[in-house]
Amino acid sequence: MRRRRRLIRGIGYGALLVLAAFVLAQLWFVAQVWYWVDHNPQSTAFMRARLEAMRQDDARARITHRWISYRRISQHLKRAVVAAEDARFMSHGGFDWEEIQKALERNVREGEIVRGGSTITQQLAKNLFLSGERTWWRKAQEALIALMLESLMTKRRILELYLNVIEWGDGIFGAEAAARHHFGESAASLDPEQAARLAAMVPSPRRYLPGSYSPYLSQRTATILARMNAVRVP
Numbered sequence: 001m002r003r004r005r006r007l008i009r010g011i012g013y014g015a016l017l018v019l020a021a022f023v024l025a026q027l028w029f030v031a032q033v034w035y036w037v038d039h040n041p042q043s044t045a046f047m048r049a050r051l052e053a054m055r056q057d058d059a060r061a062r063i064t065h066r067w068i069s070y071r072r073i074s075q076h077l078k079r080a081v082v083a084a085e086d087a088r089f090m091s092h093g094g095f096d097w098e099e100i101q102k103a104l105e106r107n108v109r110e111g112e113i114v115r116g117g118s119t120i121t122q123q124l125a126k127n128l129f130l131s132g133e134r135t136w137w138r139k140a141q142e143a144l145i146a147l148m149l150e151s152l153m154t155k156r157r158i159l160e161l162y163l164n165v166i167e168w169g170d171g172i173f174g175a176e177a178a179a180r181h182h183f184g185e186s187a188a189s190l191d192p193e194q195a196a197r198l199a200a201m202v203p204s205p206r207r208y209l210p211g212s213y214s215p216y217l218s219q220r221t222a223t224i225l226a227r228m229n230a231v232r233v234p
Contacts, residue, residue: 026144029129029144029145029148030148030152032128032129033145033148033149033152033153034152036128036153036161037152037153037157040067040164041128041161041165043065044127044128044129044165044173045127045128045129045130045131046126046127046128046165046166046167046173047063047065047165047173049131050063050167050171050173051063051171054170054171061171062171063171063172063173064171064172064173064177064181065165065172065173065174065177066174066176066177066180067164067174067176068164068174068175068176068186068187068188069160070156070157070159070160070163070234072186072187072188073160073163073175073187073188074187074188074189074190074191074195075233076190076191076192076194076195076196076228077163077175077179077187077190077195077198077199078159078163078233078234079195079228079229079231079233080192080195080196080198080199080224080225080228081120081159081162081163081195081198081199081202082120082159082231082232082233083199083224083227083228083230083231084196084199084200084202084220084224084227085119085120085123085199085202086119086120086121087227087230087231089119089120089121089155089159089231089232089233090155090231090232090233090234092119093147093150094119094121094122094143094146094147094149094150095119095121095122095143095146096119118142119146120158120159120162121146121149121150121158122142122143122146123162123166124146124149124158124161124162124165125142125143125145125146125148125149126138126142127162127165127166128145128161128165129141129145130142130145154234155234156234159233159234163175163187164176166202166205167205167206168181168182168198168201168202168205169181169182169201169205169206169208169209170205170206172205175187175198178198179194179198181210182194182197182198182208182210182211183210192225192228193221193225195228196221196222196224196225196228197217197221199221199224200217200220200221200224201217
């Protein structure tokens with residue numbers, strides 16, 4: 001009987017320690033999100049992971065990243081990325097339940113994960129803090145961080161961060177570096193077709209070199225171009 005009580009007490013203490021660690025981790029995430037409301041991140045979890053992977057092949061490898069303010073990013077690129085990645089960005093609270101349902105139905109139909117339902121907010125949460133692994137724990141943490149982002153930041157700030165930190169080529173991060181890498185000009189100067197082409201690259205950014213052509217890329221660019229004027233941006 002005494003041994004059973006000690007066991008139950010030990011389990012209780014263990015559960016409390018796990019809960020305390022979880023709460024502390026969430027407080028750390030909240031503090032980071034709050035700090036980035038008006039401070040620009042110098043790097044992200046994805047940038048650091050990508051640099052580590054690149055340096056396994058070349059110890060001198062570096063990523064390319066240049067911050068650009070929201071007002072200096074082409075309106076065409078803002079519209080193109082929202083049209084391509086999250087058409088209901090302005091109206092949801094971090095999760096697009098319609099897209100999530102469609103993704104679940106297709107993945108069940110295909111028997112594997114072939115479509116994601118992540119919003120721009122969820123993708124930003126992953127890029128800022130998490131790894132690329134597909135686990136239920138990581139998805140749950142991504143969802144919690146997305147709620148923090150939506151609660152503490154404006155849609156404008158979320159989109160500004162997203163456009164500045166996502167990968168757009170092998171070690172190329174952010175809209176400014178992407179525009180210069182692929183088109184030799186600033187993100188402020190992108191025309192609608194260039195913007196749509198960059199947006200089409202987002203799901204598989206390392207597949208495309210400057211001047212890359214493929215039937216899929218051309219078709220996807222045309223689709224995004226046709227949708228751009230139908231979306232709202234901050």
